[in-house]
Amino acid sequence: MKIAVLGTGYVGLSTGVCLSEIGHHVYCIDINEQKINNLRNGISPIYEPGLESLLASNMTAQRLQFTTSLEEGLNDAEIIIIAVGTPQGDDGAADLSYLEQAAKDISKYVAASSIIVIKSTVPVGTNEYIQTIIEAECGFPVQMVSNPEFLRQGSAVQDTMKPDRIILGSNDKTAAEKIREMYLPLNAPIILADIRSAEMIKYASNAFLATKISYINEIANLCEVVGANVEDVANGVGKDKRIGEAFLQAGIGYGGSCFPKDVKALLHTASLYQVDFSMLKETIAINDNQQKLLVKKAVKRFGDLQGKKIAMLGLSFKPETDDMREAPSIKIAHSLTQMGAEVVAYDPVAINNAKQVLGDIITYASSVYDAISQADALMIVTEWKEFTQLDFASLVKKMNHPIIFDGRNCLEEEQLKACGNVEYYSIGRPVIII
Ligand SMILES: NC(=O)C1=CN([C@@H]2O[C@H](COP(=O)(O)OP(=O)(O)OC[C@H]3O[C@@H](n4cnc5c(N)ncnc54)[C@H](O)[C@@H]3O)[C@@H](O)[C@H]2O)C=CC1
Numbered sequence: 001m002k003i004a005v006l007g008t009g010y011v012g013l014s015t016g017v018c019l020s021e022i023g024h025h026v027y028c029i030d031i032n033e034q035k036i037n038n039l040r041n042g043i044s045p046i047y048e049p050g051l052e053s054l055l056a057s058n059m060t061a062q063r064l065q066f067t068t069s070l071e072e073g074l075n076d077a078e079i080i081i082i083a084v085g086t087p088q089g090d091d092g093a094a095d096l097s098y099l100e101q102a103a104k105d106i107s108k109y110v111a112a113s114s115i116i117v118i119k120s121t122v123p124v125g126t127n128e129y130i131q132t133i134i135e136a137e138c139g140f141p142v143q144m145v146s147n148p149e150f151l152r153q154g155s156a157v158q159d160t161m162k163p164d165r166i167i168l169g170s171n172d173k174t175a176a177e178k179i180r181e182m183y184l185p186l187n188a189p190i191i192l193a194d195i196r197s198a199e200m201i202k203y204a205s206n207a208f209l210a211t212k213i214s215y216i217n218e219i220a221n222l223c224e225v226v227g228a229n230v231e232d233v234a235n236g237v238g239k240d241k242r243i244g245e246a247f248l249q250a251g252i253g254y255g256g257s258c259f260p261k262d263v264k265a266l267l268h269t270a271s272l273y274q275v276d277f278s279m280l281k282e283t284i285a286i287n288d289n290q291q292k293l294l295v296k297k298a299v300k301r302f303g304d305l306q307g308k309k310i311a312m313l314g315l316s317f318k319p320e321t322d323d324m325r326e327a328p329s330i331k332i333a334h335s336l337t338q339m340g341a342e343v344v345a346y347d348p349v350a351i352n353n354a355k356q357v358l359g360d361i362i363t364y365a366s367s368v369y370d371a372i373s374q375a376d377a378l379m380i381v382t383e384w385k386e387f388t389q390l391d392f393a394s395l396v397k398k399m400n401h402p403i404i405f406d407g408r409n410c411l412e413e414e415q416l417k418a419c420g421n422v423e424y425y426s427i428g429r430p431v432i433i434i
């Protein structure tokens with residue numbers, strides 16, 4: 001069975017690799033020539049653990065090919081999967097322009113038997129809308145399946161190979177059955193739904209997870225003033241199976257290419273139907289405040305940040321990715337520099353992408369030690385595993401002042417005790433001054 005995938009971002013690429021790994025013949029198509037050239041040479045355009053080795057093995061087995069040619073990629077494709085971006089538009093709604101263009105692009109090559117699958121995250125009603133575009137262009141009925149993706153960046157390979165569930169939404173049973181067969185080798189639970197419910201499942205999932213994070217962040221803020229410890233609270237709360245332990249990590253808010261835009265897009269959908277989804281407004285407001293928290297703590301501690309040197313550890317929106325989209329580090333870097341502080345940042349993989357976003361408002365260090373040398377304070381912004389394993393006892397000795405603001409609650413009391421002399425501020429946990 002020949003499968004074509006449009007878009008070689010996180011979702012398109014992971015999907016292409018996953019489907020070829022389970023034995024299908026996959027053509028990945030992208031309009032970006034440089035990406036395709038790199039991919040043909042086995043170079044992944046994104047940092048994603050495990051992806052390049054699967055790329056190599058599937059390309060060697062000739063099950064996975066890359067092209068910018070629609071003709072080459074789409075001719076005789078039985079299944080066409082669209083995984084192009086749906087970024088946030090100016091009014092908060094999902095911008096469907098890439099999807100509309102992809103629909104027009106594929107129309108010349110679809111056959112009556114082709115099944116078109118939308119994997120991009122799209123508002124309710126979009127599959128039907130895209131169907132009308134394709135049918136208007138090609139002149140015959142086509143079959144659509146909504147198949148939203150739930151992978152996380154940093155664990156995309158694992159998440160696509162072992163998904164918690166696969167959602168297939170279609171108003172056409174035969175089409176849904178064919179896509180179910182395509183996924184059978186994964187042995188994953190497959191849930192069939194109507195097309196609109198499938199679209200809604202994706203937004204309801206992301207908005208729930210984002211709300212869970214904002215909830216624990218509010219609890220963390222309360223813990224700070226009442227003298228409780230959010231780590232213990234989250235542990236106790238999460239052990240209740242009805243609540244679950246995941247996504248109760250308090251910190252400086254959620255970022256990334258999806259939660260911020262998807263919560264806003266769902267809110268926009270609600271407003272289109274005159275539904276006041278006020279809880280989502282709070283989720284967003286809490287997250288905006290949370291992203292300002294480290295800077296507020298620094299201002300409270302120092303009074304004035306003018307001339308202070310702040311070492312920033314971590315730039316990407318989460319560990320194991322080089323993605324800077326909506327990373328809390330962006331707001332933090334802007335606030336600190338606007339207040340006259342000098343920021344020297346280190347990240348294991350995101351520095352090149354950070355330079356595109358932050359330019360020269362901050363300095364980029366080549367190691368943690370470079371960043372931290374002579375710093376007045378250290379801010380931990382992304383919880384890369386290598387940061388948690390650092391020898392903080394010798395690190396703080398390189399600083400002007402041994403003051404740590406930990407936005408991800410990475411450090412434990414024992415590590416701090418080993419430092420001898422340190423001030424430690426984290427999120428929702430007691431301040432430690434040794
Ligand atoms: N990044 C993530 O972790 C997840 C993303 N999603 C959703 O999946 C969709 C894609 O997200 P990403 O992979 O992050 O996007 P991305 O922005 O990283 O990549 C999109 C790719 O599509 C290509 N493209 C645009 N128009 C095209 C066309 N007409 N034909 C062929 N290629 C075209 C672009 O050149 C780009 O390489 C979005 O709707 C997103 O919300 C869903 C789950 C996880």
Ligand SMILES: O=C(O)[C@H]1O[C@H](OP(=O)(O)OP(=O)(O)OC[C@H]2O[C@@H](n3ccc(=O)[nH]c3=O)[C@H](O)[C@@H]2O)[C@H](O)[C@@H](O)[C@@H]1O
Nearest residue numbers: 149150151152153247248249251253254255256258317318
């Ligand atoms: O639609 C999407 O694009 C994806 O969005 C998220 O995946 P991702 O953005 O890659 O990363 P997450 O691990 O969910 O983290 C998102 C943000 O929340 C923050 N977070 C996460 C968990 C937590 O307990 N606390 C917390 O602050 C992270 O630091 C990060 O900034 C979802 O987890 C995926 O299921 C979904 O497919």
